[in-house]
Amino acid sequence: MTVRAPILTGLACRCPRCGQGRLFRGLLTVRERCEHCDLDLKAADSGDGPAVFVILLLGAILAPLVFWVEFGLEPPFWVHVVLWPPLVLGAAIAMLRPLKGVMIALQFHHQAAEHRVE
Ligand SMILES: [Zn+2]
Numbered sequence: 001m002t003v004r005a006p007i008l009t010g011l012a013c014r015c016p017r018c019g020q021g022r023l024f025r026g027l028l029t030v031r032e033r034c035e036h037c038d039l040d041l042k043a044a045d046s047g048d049g050p051a052v053f054v055i056l057l058l059g060a061i062l063a064p065l066v067f068w069v070e071f072g073l074e075p076p077f078w079v080h081v082v083l084w085p086p087l088v089l090g091a092a093i094a095m096l097r098p099l100k101g102v103m104i105a106l107q108f109h110h111q112a113a114e115h116r117v118e
Pocket residue numbers: 015016017018019020021034035036037038039
């Protein structure tokens with residue numbers, strides 16, 4: 001097994017231990033086990049972290065674009081209704097998967113776990 005940078009492994013949506021097996025089953029569902037190294041991925045939980053980054057990044061990118069379209073081009077209202085919802089939804093889904101992979105890879109790399117009282 002090779003040691004790979006966790007961010008690159010996460011962006012590639014690959015297993016955080018071997019970097020070979022696919023991390024997701026379907027669009028955003030994490031597999032129970034790595035198909036390559038049999039790593040147990042049931043405990044992998046990225047929580048709301050990826051969604052927060054998507055909101056912040058997408059908001060920073062799209063908010064200026066919305067203002068530019070509105071005040072620069074002054075289109076009719078329906079242009080906003082047709083343009084932004086599919087763009088936001090598509091970009092959010094496209095960003096969510098690799099960011100979720102990065103969060104899980106970083107959790108594995110730093111051996112993050114919930115606090116336990118012994
Ligand atoms: Zn693996």
